[in-house]
Amino acid sequence: MTDAEEFPYKFNPEEKVLCFHGPLLYEAKCLEAKLRDKDGSPAPHYLVHYNGWNKKWDDWVDETRILKWNDENLARQRTLAASQESKKKLExxxxxxxxxxxxxxxxxxxxxxxxxxxxxxxxxxxxxxxxxxxxxxxxxxxxxxxxxxxxxxxxxxxxxxxxxxxxxxxxxxxxxxxxxxxxxxxxxxxxxxxxxxxxxxxxxxxxxxxxxxxxxxxxxxxxxxxxxxxxxxxxxxxxxxxxxxxxxxxxxxxxxxxxxxxxxxxxxxxxxxxxxxxxxxxxxxxxxxxxxxxxxxxxxxxxx
Structure with a gap:
């Protein structure tokens, strides 16, 4: 059984995604998917490139930091951005x-x-x-x-x-x-x-x-x-x-x-x-x- 069969990946190379960097969601592209260690066990990880960012910021992330590109998650991105902006004004x-x-x-x-x-x-x-x-x-x-x-x-x-x-x-x-x-x-x-x-x-x-x-x-x-x-x-x-x-x-x-x-x-x-x-x-x-x-x-x- 291959890794893909045992650990089905939720995201594919070249797929447009949303990815957490800090408390906010950013537009990104999935470049690669592979199994990497997480807490002693293999888990799917994805190499992502943040749109418009220098490639030096390309990062391997696990599935807790990456979301599908859809209307629901785009709305969540806007909500988080508005929340962070309000927080900055208060702080x-x-x-x-x-x-x-x-x-x-x-x-x-x-x-x-x-x-x-x-x-x-x-x-x-x-x-x-x-x-x-x-x-x-x-x-x-x-x-x-x-x-x-x-x-x-x-x-x-x-x-x-x-x-x-x-x-x-x-x-x-x-x-x-x-x-x-x-x-x-x-x-x-x-x-x-x-x-x-x-x-x-x-x-x-x-x-x-x-x-x-x-x-x-x-x-x-x-x-x-x-x-x-x-x-x-x-x-x-x-x-x-x-x-x-x-x-x-x-x-x-x-x-x-x-x-x-x-x-x-x-x-x-x-x-x-x-x-x-x-x-x-x-x-x-x-x-x-x-x-x-x-x-x-x-x-x-x-x-x-």
Whole structure:
């Protein structure tokens, strides 16, 4: 009796499917089916490719993470996506002190910094989300070590903006995009064994997180009118092409909590942390702050 006869596969190569990655369902294609060990016994597993994703994310999954492509499961995908979006709005991280010197301020970016940042606490989840998470692979906690000098710069950054009423000049030079590209060039020049593809993936991820987080998580309340003014003059812009060192540093305070919503393998997590550590060492050597005094008119507009 063949494996297929003894263990009939529910999904076939080239079949369009839905697959869990973290708490959400994504469109994917089944590439291969084979028996692999699960809890000491052989069980059907499927190699899937997530549509639109880099093939590096192709993954072997068991039948708890893969669903048929049909109207019922597509509706479930939409429900989970809506639930996760609502959850993110409810769980928008509160602002916490940095080394007890940064005070809580609604809508600002500062958060607690430790040498091993912890993932954000999670609020109670809906039944659908709980079911999805129980079926998904276990999340790996990402720990980021922020150098002591950069932690001191975070404290200074808070003081400049919230107490001294200074602003970062926009557009900033160098921009976040330029900083990340300089890091890539430096790494490739100094380390022959560094993969350009992996570096691109890390840099693209950081850029995406920055662009999405800037307006919601990385601005102090005093900076919001400046952001609003810039948005009026430039209706379409990418934050990573306008903001620079100061706000990128704030992203690394938030990053562990943001990454807690993703599911990656232990090996991938280790590789990611290694690249983030390398970047922070580079960032520590190349960080340059640039603030200007806000005008009296701006201070009046920014006052609560």
């Amino acid at each position: 928008q991280p509160a602002v916490k002190p940095v080394e007890k010197k940064i005070r809580k301020e609604d809508g600002t970016a500062a958060a607690s910094v430790s040498t091993s940042s912890r993932a954000a606490r999670r609020k109670p989840r809906t039944d659908d989300t709980l079911e999805a998470e129980s079926e998904a692979a276990t999340r790996i906690e990402i720990r980021i070590t922020i150098p002591e000098n950069l932690k001191r710069l975070l404290v200074d950054d808070w003081d400049y903006v919230t107490r001294q009423k200074k602003l970062v000049t926009l557009p900033r030079t160098p921009t976040v995009e330029q900083i990340l590209q300089k890091f890539k060039a430096t790494q490739l020049e100094q380390h022959d064994n560094t993969s350009a593809d992996v570096l691109d993936e890390v840099i693209d991820g950081l850029t995406l997180y920055f662009d999405r987080a800037l307006s919601k998580l990385l601005l102090y309340r005093f900076e919001r009118p400046q952001y609003a003014d810039y948005s009026v003059d430039h209706p379409v812009f990418r934050a990573s092409q306008v903001y620079g060192c100061e706000h990128l540093l704030r992203l690394f305070v938030k990053l562990p909590a943001l990454l807690a919503h993703t599911t990656i393998s232990e090996d991938s997590a280790g590789l990611l942390v290694a690249h983030l550590d390398s970047f922070l060492r580079f960032f520590d050597r190349n960080f340059t702050g640039n603030y200007e005094n806000a005008t009296p008119d701006y201070c009046r507009r920014a006052s609560p």
